Amino acid sequence: MSRFIKDRTSKKGLAPGSLVFVGNRKMESPQISLMDYDEKNLTESVVTDLEQLRNLKSLPTVSWINVYGIHDTEVIQKLGEIFDIPSLLLEDILVTDQRPKFEEGEKNLGFIMKMLTYETDTYRISDDQISFVLGKNYVLSFQEKKASFFDPVRERIRSNKGRVRTSGSDYLLYVLMDTIVDHYLDIIAQIGDKIEELGNLIITKPDNKIASDIYQFKVEMNYLRKNIRPAKELLMIWLKSDRLFVNKKTMTYLNDLTDLVTQAEESIEIYNNLLIDGLNVYNTNNSNRANDIMKVLTIFAAVFIPLTFLAGIYGMNFEYIPELGFRYSYPIFWGVVLLIGGGLFVFFKRRKWL
Amino acid sequence: MSRFIKDRTSKKGLAPGSLVFVGNRKMESPQISLMDYDEKNLTESVVTDLEQLRNLKSLPTVSWINVYGIHDTEVIQKLGEIFDIPSLLLEDILVTDQRPKFEEGEKNLGFIMKMLTYETDTYRISDDQISFVLGKNYVLSFQEKKASFFDPVRERIRSNKGRVRTSGSDYLLYVLMDTIVDHYLDIIAQIGDKIEELGNLIITKPDNKIASDIYQFKVEMNYLRKNIRPAKELLMIWLKSDRLFVNKKTMTYLNDLTDLVTQAEESIEIYNNLLIDGLNVYNTNNSNRANDIMKVLTIFAAVFIPLTFLAGIYGMNFEYIPELGFRYSYPIFWGVVLLIGGGLFVFFKRRKWL
Amino acid sequence: MSRFIKDRTSKKGLAPGSLVFVGNRKMESPQISLMDYDEKNLTESVVTDLEQLRNLKSLPTVSWINVYGIHDTEVIQKLGEIFDIPSLLLEDILVTDQRPKFEEGEKNLGFIMKMLTYETDTYRISDDQISFVLGKNYVLSFQEKKASFFDPVRERIRSNKGRVRTSGSDYLLYVLMDTIVDHYLDIIAQIGDKIEELGNLIITKPDNKIASDIYQFKVEMNYLRKNIRPAKELLMIWLKSDRLFVNKKTMTYLNDLTDLVTQAEESIEIYNNLLIDGLNVYNTNNSNRANDIMKVLTIFAAVFIPLTFLAGIYGMNFEYIPELGFRYSYPIFWGVVLLIGGGLFVFFKRRKWL
């Protein structure tokens, strides 16, 4: 199955406009949790009856509704109805091979992003789609499966550290996105570390596995870029839009986030360049080594093949070979051998092969 | 015949402004079918007398007139006259090597697109030109030959699933274009799958066919890009225009479609990169293998050529070679052989060739 | 003489602002012909006295004055005076290594373009500069030498086919430019055809000439791009200008023309890519072949060099070699030979060299 573009057959037969889950079902039944807070109070609950969410919109508190598991289209449909989510956005939330994007609605804003995980056993990056819906005083987050990415954010809300509890839903969304982008930088730093190590190996201890490693890293760099570049687009389109529900102060934070994504993008570019340069230098070293091997071969062959011929001559059984009977033929032969050897030594020396 | 740019000799002698079919005639006589619907009613018919289409424009229902076979210029001319299609657009519909484009008229809009098919026997992509004319309450579609691409759309209209029956002609056009773009993604996914497989083969089981495969894939990637990039332009120019006949709601769908085309474009880019990287790594592995072969050659030659020379010496027939008569010459000879062999072993070991 | 940038020494010493012909004189004395037409009437004549052109400007008919041979500065000067051509434009018409460009005057517009010819004997593209001056009801065309490019246009005017006779001078210019651009596409199609063939040869029957052919094609692709890219600029600048004398209807045609030039440009890009990919794959196949050759060499050498050494040993003339006298030495020797040979066979088999 291709990793870079996903099979859409389950969707293909269907009309656009119908709610269909496209992806791998990664958990059993969906779990919905709610955090409702203002500066003073915090309510946390597991949501079993969606109807109870309906009146949240009119409360002054900030509500964060997190949904694990998005394959149950009915649940999504219901949430969409309660929070006035446009139907196309609902469809996009359900299709897990979306390109990250920003969707502007009238009553809320939609954000499709990717959480990336670097699986250290296969050295591959995998992605989960995370969608957000931002309203005046609520954030909905949709995750494909149960995951602990956002636990530090929860902890921060509980302990009332930082600005979350005193800020609005826009700031909450920023904190969640910041968590995602931090993971990007983290993965790049991890892979980057290995790439820089590889760069040293290329020079100090090149072996045959290096080319395959470089290929593997390049594939992952493409994977990163594929997911991170549209995230930057998303932020830039958002920041250029009317910025519904976005507090001026949060803007500064979002600009900072954009900087982080730019940094991620530039680092990917740099590591890509290092990989290309590394492969080139590795190839050059390879051909240097090939030349060295060939020099050794040529020296041995050039010295001993003529000499063997000479010895072969006096191993012939012709009846009349005058040299054979001479008293000093043998020492003379050795002399000639040394002469030829010396001559070739000078020849190779001059060509700087020795 | 060149695949990437078509011969225009049949057109060349002629004045621009004359209706001429340029392409391969892919079927016998044209077939025209009509679907006329609103939310409640649906009429399907095969059109034999074009005049019966004339009053459709004034009806409130949505009409989809599909034309298979565009080589009959008279039919096209007549349709043009009935639906007020500008003559340049008519000409473009007839020339099958058009670059995909959008043409804004006063009474209707024209769209030239390409349907792509991946022929699994030749591993080549072929294209058919599909043109659309969008009016207030009708869509005309022109196809080079009979094909089943749009059958799911017909089925959806018949079964009244999704939004088609309740929306206007703009939404119908969107659904048709979406079908085309889905085919793009599908083809990219199919080829992409093979490219990713190839990436594994390069590392695990490289053989001589790989380079040719890479070339073949690169050709097809160029073919895809050639057809898909202008499709994105088409959409972007359309969305920036006055958007005649386009409902605000449909705009969201068209934005989504543009995202899909962007995703297609980016995937092509990624696969192109993977192919380039793959070839580079394959080359590196190749030269690693060459080095290994040369090492074996050099080791054998460097060890045995000098020894053969040594043996040659004592095979000479000089009368006075003192060593020949010594009692222990032969074992000493073997000792020297082992010594030289051992010395070379150490030499190669140090160079890390063994 | 460099082909991509021309020597300007004949111009260099001179002040800008003086009329000097820069180029190779390609014919004897200039020939000027006139076609003057409206929907009903057509006058064709060879112009001998330039003064007779003076009153054409005030007639309602469209006049096409074609000049073969531009080395006679006096003729050009005179025409410039009659038709109020700005002097800088006149200078540009005379300098045949101009970059294609658009020049906006007050009473007329200037266009410098290149007609390209693919010389099938040398496989090289050559260019002739063609300049146009567009006025309210006239078109002047300047060609370096007599050529038949525009004969089909003349024929069309005579036979009153298409829209030429019923349209203005802007449409005539469009038709002339369309002829030029059609030649571009034609040449690209011809060379493209050969490049696609070459792509097949690389895979099925590579020979040493291929690299040189690729180089030759790349040179020509550069030549094409050099001339076609500014032609696109020309059109785009023109279409963004005030569009003096340009009828709204003709605009649609000019947009179409721009599409054709874009298609030309994209095709050049694609063929360039195919050439690069082709060379890469050819190189890879080359090194595969080198590896195969080296394998054969190594197998032969590794098998027979040790065996020859063995035979050499028993060819030595030491008096005391115990094996020499043994009854079964010879068959045992053969056994050892087969053993060594078999061992190496297994060794090479395991390395997948056999």
Added chain:
Amino acid sequence: MSRFIKDRTSKKGLAPGSLVFVGNRKMESPQISLMDYDEKNLTESVVTDLEQLRNLKSLPTVSWINVYGIHDTEVIQKLGEIFDIPSLLLEDILVTDQRPKFEEGEKNLGFIMKMLTYETDTYRISDDQISFVLGKNYVLSFQEKKASFFDPVRERIRSNKGRVRTSGSDYLLYVLMDTIVDHYLDIIAQIGDKIEELGNLIITKPDNKIASDIYQFKVEMNYLRKNIRPAKELLMIWLKSDRLFVNKKTMTYLNDLTDLVTQAEESIEIYNNLLIDGLNVYNTNNSNRANDIMKVLTIFAAVFIPLTFLAGIYGMNFEYIPELGFRYSYPIFWGVVLLIGGGLFVFFKRRKWL
């Protein structure tokens, strides 16, 4: 540890919005110095009590507060409070792996830059983050560690040379930035010098170390670009902003500074190109050398291997080899040897191998 992207784990668990130092602590306790001047007077002092800085804002003199060591968050917090520095800017000052950037506040402007140092023992560039806060009549500069970069600026203020003393805080900031950018150009000139030398070595005296050197230089070029490109962005965003506190005259200087950074960027590009070209040419020379080696090998082998075979034949011990008994066999043998040798000489000569 990856050099191109830094580990953010110390930050990751924490809420954005909290002041945390992220980086390596490069010195003991922070040192704060103050230069307060106008055209006539200059006060220099080491600041021990931050409160004494509070009334500086209301004085007409220009104050330069320089902070060495930024790991003491309390000091930074206090300074932020005194000078109304926005908290996000404070956070950014503390995180030493920031991408250089410009932050617009209401009462002051923030600038994050990088000072680069080329460590001549390791041939690596290292960076220190330098942040500036520009207010109406003060500049705050924050450095990670004690360094002498700005000593010439101090000297100039003391000696009242140039325009510093007669200009405002904007000019002071310009002078400080100019110092940083001058260091960029200096490092590029140093490395560039080595790269140009390397280019000569490649042609005149290539050795195996060159590829590794090129890799090393490319890594450093990436490092330079990573730090310099955002510095240009910073300047351009600043110059496009409202330019708070920036005198019109200083603008000219800032434009000049932008030119310098552009020059830096272009030089990096050029040296990058030279490195790529250099490696290519080095590779080509390498394969030329390989060909030469192989020619020598082939000539020796092709000449002497057949001759050795010939000698081997007459070394056989068959009882009936008629040639063995002939009187002139031996001289004839030599004749044949010379003939074969001569023939091969002609053969190689024709192939231009000799």
Added chain:
Amino acid sequence: MSRFIKDRTSKKGLAPGSLVFVGNRKMESPQISLMDYDEKNLTESVVTDLEQLRNLKSLPTVSWINVYGIHDTEVIQKLGEIFDIPSLLLEDILVTDQRPKFEEGEKNLGFIMKMLTYETDTYRISDDQISFVLGKNYVLSFQEKKASFFDPVRERIRSNKGRVRTSGSDYLLYVLMDTIVDHYLDIIAQIGDKIEELGNLIITKPDNKIASDIYQFKVEMNYLRKNIRPAKELLMIWLKSDRLFVNKKTMTYLNDLTDLVTQAEESIEIYNNLLIDGLNVYNTNNSNRANDIMKVLTIFAAVFIPLTFLAGIYGMNFEYIPELGFRYSYPIFWGVVLLIGGGLFVFFKRRKWL
């Protein structure tokens, strides 16, 4: 010393804002000449007392003050004072490693450009900085050393050819710049000529020097681009500015000049591509040659090494080798030799090595 970026140490210690000459002093004391003209009159003089220039500004004539030698800061200072040249522009004129640029002042405009010279003995391009100051009715030109570049312009003014004498200071500046740009094109044409020749050599008569030549040309192409690209920027920024002192008619000439610079830039790009392609094809031909060499080696070795082994066998001295005594052993041996040889011939033939 690096050629692409110059050492700024002489400047570094100093405050921006001080007049310091940075460069190599290329002549003794500065020489200043004046041409003052209108349509009817021309005064030429060598200026010894700068004060005499002061009243030129108020005359209606056009004055061209040319300064050879810019190392005397006092002279420059004085000129600056007389013609109200902004001090930053004065500084830039004195720093000879400036990036070409345009500086807009209130009373005059500044232009920093580079005159390029192709030194045919070293095949290197060298540059001299030429600065212009354009005022309402004067042009100041500053050159590093005495040179004859502008002599044809002087001649033209004297002989009153072309439009110089009848136009203003803007036209004079245009003519001077045109001279500089003509030199660019000239150098590109010279080097381009050699590059095209090299392209032929690569195919017809490749030798080992080619790679070094390509490197040398690429270095010079970088050098050209470095100087020409900012010249284009300069022109474009100027033409987009308020165009102080620029007559509408001169604008057309300046547009033409921009076209020339664009042509220069494009030619550099094309030649760069040709060099890259040339090196690639050269490498491919190289590896073709390597393959040919290896084929010869392999054929000789594969044929004669086994045969030598065979001869070696019958040269062994075992007492009991039955074949030795057979009457027809020797002819049979030759038969076997021919058989093996023939078999290998067929083998190599099938592999298309012969």
